[in-house]
Amino acid sequence: MNTVVKLETKDVNSISFQDASLDIWDKKYRLVSKTGLPIDKTMDDTYKRVARALADVEREENREHWNERFLWALRRGAIPAGRVTSNAGAQEHKPATSTINCTVSGTIRDSMDDILGKVHEAGLTLKAGCGIGYEFSTLRPRGAYVSGAGAYTSGPLSFMDIYDKMCFTVSSAGGRRGAQMGTFDVGHPDAMEFVRSKREAGRLRQFNLSLLITDEFMAAVRSDADWKLAFPITQKEFDAETMKLDDPAQFIWREWPTTQGYITNDTGLVACKVYKTVPARRMWDVIMTSTYDFAEPGFILIDRVNEMNNNWWCENIRATNPCGEQPLPPYGSCLLGSVNLTRFVRNPFTEFAEFDWSEYREVVKIFTRMLDNVVEVNGLPLPQQRDEIMRKRRHGMGFLGLGSTMTLLGMKHGSAE
Secondary structure, eight states: OOOOOOOOOOGGGOOOHHHHHHHHIIIIOOOOOOSSSOOOOHHHHHHHHHHHHHHHOOOOOGGGHEEEHHHHHHHHHTTEEEHHHHTTTTTTTHHHHHHHOOOEEOOOOSSSSHHHHHHHHHHHHHTTOOEEEEOOOOOOOOOOOOOOEEEEOOOOOHHHHHHHHHHHHHHOOTTTOOOOOEETTSSSSSSHHHHGGSSSTTTTTEEEEEEEOOHHHHHHTTTTEEEEEEEBBBBTTTTTTTOOOTTTTEEEEEOOOOTOOOEEEEEEEEEEEEEEEEEHHHHHHHHHHHHHHHOOOOEHHHHHHHHTTTTTOOOOOOOTTTSSSSSOOTTTEEEEEEEEEGGGGSTTTTTTTTOOOOHHHHHOOOOOHHHHHHHGGOOOOHHHHHHHHHHHHHEEEEEOOOOHHHHHHHTOSSSSO
């Protein structure tokens, strides 16, 4: 009778941290006093600090139980995002910081007062350690007349420069610079200027950029049709004698993030004045060339985002967090975490290698509760942000180490397995 004996191999969890990992922890996530004295002596102390802070959200009689479970999950591959790891349980040393990585600004309305007001809000958000996204195509195009000022506007890109310099100036909490995303509707008259903006040396370097691509635009590209670049006309600007809303050469009707002060129809669409018409495929080629040459702008299928959003009935998404993985509504926030898949491989590099699905499920289960508790200690600076996250309690859990995990299991990339 043959007996199968499992080989004794070094467990993945017993491998010590690399010097680079320890250096990143020390510079980015380790808690130190204002004099530079380390509070977290080891990485496990960081785990203990985070577990304790998030367990203290629980009812008093359950806190020790969840502290033990959270600490176990952190040691077994649960990795909260940077703001959680850096700032949870650190109120005594940095009370004005947040545990939230991702935010989106409120809708920037087309007035100087609101533009500068949103700069102020963004500065407070970045100072707390959060990244932030904004849509800038709500601002009228370059050269449009501003009746209140009796002058012509310099356009949304020039106002983006203000946000860019603000972000560069604000030293974001947690030892990192601020991160921003700027989104822009493909139907805006300045869309091509937005696409080309980073070709200018040193411009908008504190931004990632993404175009909001609509189904209407994609249909125009497929059919090789013309594409109208337009912007809403205000009720004050409308001249009934010279402007005909039913003339498609002058106006088209589109959805818009805000209807305040604009002309709308019975279905809520906004009348947009046509500034120019271009072949959709020519515009497509410019976008693709810029993406190839500069890796920007990103490409957000915004109609699909809103169709797939579980909260479609109570919010309209027009922007994302700085890295683009989390679309959010105005003042929306999201906290993040990842699970390290390599920590669940048993007997790596042997014929007995296997993935511990049971422990993986348990870590995910506990990690879900842990991330939900982060909502309670969010530390967001604006009341609108706190209201949004408390009502909707978004969190995003991903994974990392997939390729390494397959290698540890002896799986060949590209194989059916």
